[in-house]
Amino acid sequence: xxxxxxxxxxxxxxxxxxxxxxxxxxxxxxxxxxxxxxxxxxxxxxxxxxxxxxxxxxxxxxxxxxxxxxxxxxxxx
Numbered sequence: 642x643x644x645x646x647x648x649x650x651x652x653x654x655x656x657x658x659x660x661x662x663x664x665x666x667x668x669x670x671x672x673x674x675x676x677x678x679x680x681x682x683x684x685x686x687x688x689x690x691x692x693x694x695x696x697x698x699x700x701x702x703x704x705x706x707x708x709x710x711x712x713x714x715x716x717x718x
Contacts, residue, residue, distance in 0.1 A: 644687055644703055651705065653680045654688075658697045658706055 646654065649670070656666045663681070667674045681693070688703070690696035700706045 644705065646684070646687065646700075646705055650680050650684050650687070651707070653677065654684055654696060654700045655706060657681075657693045658700070 652670060653666060656669060661669065663674050663677045667677045670677070681696070684696050684700075685691060688696045688699040690699050697706070
């Protein structure tokens with residue numbers, strides 16, 4: 642059985658992949674930083690990761706990240 646992420650977890654790992662901080666993720670998704678932390682905790686568990694970088698790498702290995710345009714990588718504060 643493969644690893645499955647919720648749509649929100651997929652959004653969070655995508656934002657981690659482009660370098661967003663927890664605060665930036667919470668602003669972009671319109672949720673609290675605490676909620677972002679909960680999503681990330683779930684990501685770590687599902688992806689067997691212990692850091693954001695490791696979670697992104699694991700999501701890439703499992704092909705769980707959607708391709709994004711170069712302009713998406715520009716993170717504004």
